Amino acid sequence: MALYVQKYGGTSVGTVDRIQGVADKVKGFREAGHDIVVVVSAMSGETNRLIGMAKEMQSQPSPREMDVLVSTGEQVTIALLCMALEARGVSARSYTGGQVKIMTDDVHMKARIQDIEVDNMRTDLDKGRVVVVAGFQGIDPDGNITTLGRGGSDTTGVALAAALKADECQIYTDVDGVYTTDPRVVEGAQRMDKITFEEMLEMASLGSKVLQIRAVEFAGKYNVPLRVLHSFQEGPGTLITTEEDDTVEKPVISGIAFNRDEAKLTVLGVPDIPGVASRILGPISRANIEVDMILQNISADNSTDFTFTVHRNDFAVAEEILQQVKEELGAREVIGNNKIAKVSIVGVGMRSHAGVATKMFDTLAGDNINIQMISTSEIKVSVVIAEKYLELAVRGLHSAFDLDAADTVSE
Incomplete structure (x- = not known):
C-alpha cells in the first residue's frame, strides 16, 4: 500500500462529467489499497470568471478581498468531487486550505507556504477516507x-x-508527461520516462509550461518524487526525481525549452564607470520588472553598451524608465526589440561532455540563425534569437542532439 497525493488541474475538473471521471480514477486507487489525498484546482475558466466580476466592482480590488473571492473556485470543486466519491461508495472528506491549516505568510495573491498541519488528514486516512483539499x-x-x-x-x-x-506526488494534467520539447513545434518530440529536479527546474524557468517553478523547487528541496500524468489517458507519465539516469544511451541534452515572451533593451554609449549597472537596473527593479539575461560590451572610448532582456509585457514600461536613465547617465541612445525569443538546451549530461555549446552554435549557424545574446549555467545554454526563427531553431537543435523519436512517421 502506498500514499499518493494526486493533483488535478482546472481542465481535469472542468465539467461535472470530468469530475465524475476523476472520482472513477480515485476509486480505482482506493480499491487497489492505496491511501489518497486529492488536491484540486477550480473548474477551468472559473478563476477568470471571478476575476472578471471583481473588475466590474472595482478597478483595483483589495488583494485581501481578491483572495477571499478567487479561493471559492476550489471550494466548489472539492465539494463536488467528494459528492461524486460518496456516490461511488468511497468515503471522502473535503477541506479548504484554512481547514487543513496550510499556514502561509501574509502576502495576498502570492503567498508562500510556511507550515502544514497534518493531524486531521492523518486521522481521515486512518479511517479509510479519501482526503480532498x-x-x-x-x-x-x-x-x-x-x-x-x-x-x-x-x-x-x-x-x-x-x-x-x-x-509520490502525481500531477494530472492535459499532457501525458514531460517532452523533450513542445510536440506542437517538433513532431518527433519524445516523452521522457525520467528527468531530474535540476533539469525540470531549468526547463520550467526557461519556458516549459508543464509544471509551476515553485512546485518543482519545493519537490526538489524536500525530495518528493513527482510524476506528471495525463488525466484521461493511461500511461507511466514522467517521473521527476533526484536520481540521474546513468544509462549509456542517455543523451547529453535532455530537452529544449523556449520562450516567445521576451524583449531586449540596450542603452548605447553608457559611461564605463563603477556602479553604472546598478544605476541602470536599479530603477527597473524598483518597478517590479524582472531582468533575465544581461550583456555588457567591452569598453571603447570610455563608454560601453548595456543590454538586458525582460518579459515582453514589461517592455514599454522598461523602455520608458531607460529614457530617463539615459538622460541621467548622459548615454547616447536607448533601443529596444520585442520580436525576440529565447531558446535553451538543458541536460545534466553537459557536465561531463565538452563541446555542447559549440554544437549548438554550429547548428544555428548552419540554419543561418544569428545569435544576439548567450547565457550559460552548468546544465544549460540559452540564446536569444529573432522570434521568426524560433521554430526552425528548435527543430534543428532537437535533431542535432539526437532527441527525435526514431519511429516518428509523418502522416
Missing part, C-alpha cells in the same frame, strides 16, 4: 484567506506530499 490557498497568521498565485495548486500538492511523507 482545495489547492492554491491557505491562511495567514491572522486567519485571513491567502492564495499562492496562478498555478499554486501544484505547489499545494507537492507541499502536502512533503508534509505527509507521501510515496
